[in-house]
Each structure stands twice: as structure tokens, then as C-alpha cells.
Amino acid sequence: xxxxxxxxxxxxxxxxxxxxxxxxxxxxxxxxxxxxxxxxxxxxxxxxxxxxxxxxxxxxxxxxxxxxxxxxxxxxxxxxxxxxxxxxxxxxxxxxxxxxxxxxxxxxxxxxxxx
Amino acid sequence: xxxxxxxxxxxxxxxxxxxxxxxxxxxxxxxxxxxxxxxxxxxxxxxxxxxxxxxxxxxxxxxxxxxxxxxxxxxxxxxxxxxxxxxxxxxxxxxxxxxxxxxxxxxxxxxxxx
Numbered sequence: 121x122x123x124x125x126x127x128x129x130x131x132x133x134x135x136x137x138x139x140x141x142x143x144x145x146x147x148x149x150x151x152x153x154x155x156x157x158x159x160x161x162x163x164x165x166x167x168x169x170x171x172x173x174x175x176x177x178x179x180x181x182x183x184x185x186x187x188x189x190x191x192x193x194x195x196x197x198x199x200x201x202x203x204x205x206x207x208x209x210x211x212x213x214x215x216x217x218x219x220x221x222x223x224x225x226x227x228x229x230x231x232x233x234x235x
Numbered sequence: 236x237x238x239x240x241x242x243x244x245x246x247x248x249x250x251x252x253x254x255x256x257x258x259x260x261x262x263x264x265x266x267x268x269x270x271x272x273x274x275x276x277x278x279x280x281x282x283x284x285x286x287x288x289x290x291x292x293x294x295x296x297x298x299x300x301x302x303x304x305x306x307x308x309x310x311x312x313x314x315x316x317x318x319x320x321x322x323x324x325x326x327x328x329x330x331x332x333x334x335x336x337x338x339x340x341x342x343x344x345x346x347x348x349x
Contacts, residue, residue: 124277154337163239163325163340164278209277213336222336225277 122147124226126210132232137200141229143193143210151215151222155184155195158207158228167195167208200233207231238262241326241341248316249349256311256344258326267309268338270325271295278325284309316348 124145133139145153152171156164168177168184170193176185181204183196197204207228214222239260248254260267265286270278270293280293284303298320299313309328313320323345327338 161345162342163241163327165340166337169337223280223338225279227275227277230275 122212122214122224124210124212124224126208126226126229128229129227130230130232132234133200135200135202135233135235138196138198139200139231141195141197141208141210141231143195143226145191145193145210145212145224145226147191147212147214147224149215150188150191151213153184153186153193153213154211155182155193156209156211158209160206164209197231202233202235205231205233239326239328239339239341241324241344243344244342245345245347247347247349250315250317252316252348254313254316254346256324256326256346258309258311258341259307260309260328260339260341261307262328262330262339263306264328264330264339265306266329266336266338267303268327268329269293269299269301269309269311270327271297272323272325272343274323282311316346318348321346321348 127142154169155167158164170186181198186193207230209228210226212224242257267284269282272278279295281297282301284290323343325343326341329338
């Protein structure tokens with residue numbers, strides 16, 4: 121069964137600090153991995169997407185890494201801001217054609233940035 | 236900001252009522268999806284559609300039904316709501332020719348059944 125596990129489950133950091141969120145997956149075959157940001161009461165918004173051949177990708181203060189050999193990804197947030205407070209969800213696609221179940225979602229890391 | 240809309244945003248109803256959650260997108264996407272998400276839990280796919288007159292059930296069994304009469308509209312209906320249906324419902328869409336299948340999500344409907 122395809123699974124995506126994220127850690128930590130929740131995290132509190134001070135504004136201006138950096139943090140790293142982890143994602144481990146067992147999805148086969150692997151197509152791509154996304155990080156989404158979900159604000160409370162809102163739908164998820166895509167931050168980054170990486171395919172098998174990509175090791176790192178940045179989007180502003182967000183940098184995602186992917187190690188396809190160990191099936192691990194991380195999301196690094198630099199110089200955190202209060203607006204970064206949200207749930208960060210790791211989503212892996214199995215790339216199979218047909219059917220709707222191409223995406224496996226993690227439960228997310230709940231990040232809170234405080235003054 | 237994705238052009239995908241959901242109404243109502245919040246709904247509190249009594250057991251046994253029939254409800255329809257609306258979802259519409261103005262991006263011309265062929266694929267649309269409905270997810271159910273409980274607090275602190277992962278999203279579960281309950282329905283999807285690859286185009287007009289196409290609807291399929293997702294991974295999570297659901298008593299809801301969907302229809303796709305128009306490309307831009309993908310409503311979800313519960314014939315008789317129960318407290319177990321209390322959850323957040325998220326609608327999403329993606330383009331048919333998008334090889335990465337990036338899904339754009341609506342803001343969600345928070346449903347509470349008393």
C-alpha cells in the first residue's frame with residue numbers, strides 16, 4: 121500500500137528562524153512529489169513539485185529536496201514569517217495512467233511561527 | 236490564486252437533510268476531484284471526473300454522489316446527511332494535458348451534521 125509519512129507532526133518556531141520538514145514515502149511507481157501549503161480553513165496550494173531526476177527546487181524562501189534512492193524529501197523554510205503558519209502536506213504521485221488514485225497524501229506538519 | 240470556487244464555505248444541518256455542495260472552476264480543466272479531510276488527517280479522494288458525463292468513485296467509500304453535466308461544474312450531493320458525514324470537503328481540478336497533474340484546490344466546505 122502506498123504511504124506518505126511526515127515528521128514532525130507539529131512544530132513551533134520563532135519568527136526569523138529556519139526549519140526543515142521531513143517526508144518519507146513508499147509509493148510505486150514514483151512519478152513526482154509535491155509540497156503543498158494549507159492555511160487553516162483553506163484548500164492546499166502547491167509550493168514545489170519535483171520529478172525523479174530533480175534533487176532540489178526552490179520557491180522563494182521554500183527549498184525542497186528529493187532523494188529518490190532513500191525515498192525521502194524535505195522542505196526547508198528560511199527566515200520564517202508569521203504567514204508561514206500553516207499545515208505543510210507532502211503528496212506523492214504514482215504516475216499510473218487511468219484511475220483517480222494517482223496521489224497519496226501525507227497527514228501534514230502543522231507549523232506555527234510565533235513572535 | 237486558483238479560479239476554483241466552493242459554496243457554501245460552512246454548513247450546519249440536521250440529520251436526514253439532503254444537501255448539495257457546489258464546486259465550479261473557470262480554468263477550463265477537464266479533470267475534477269472531491270476530497271474529504273478530517274482535522275489533522277490526510278485528504279481522501281471520494282469522487283473524480285475526467286470530463287463531462289464522466290464520474291468515478293475514489294478510494295474512500297462515500298455515500299455521496301456527483302454529477303458532471305458541464306465542464307466547469309462538479310456538484311456533490313448527500314441524499315440524507317448523518318453526523319458521520321461531518322468533515323471538510325475539498326474540490327480540486329487539473330488540466331487533462333498536464334503531465335504533472337497539478338491539482339488546484341478550492342477553499343473547501345466545512346460540513347457539520349447535527
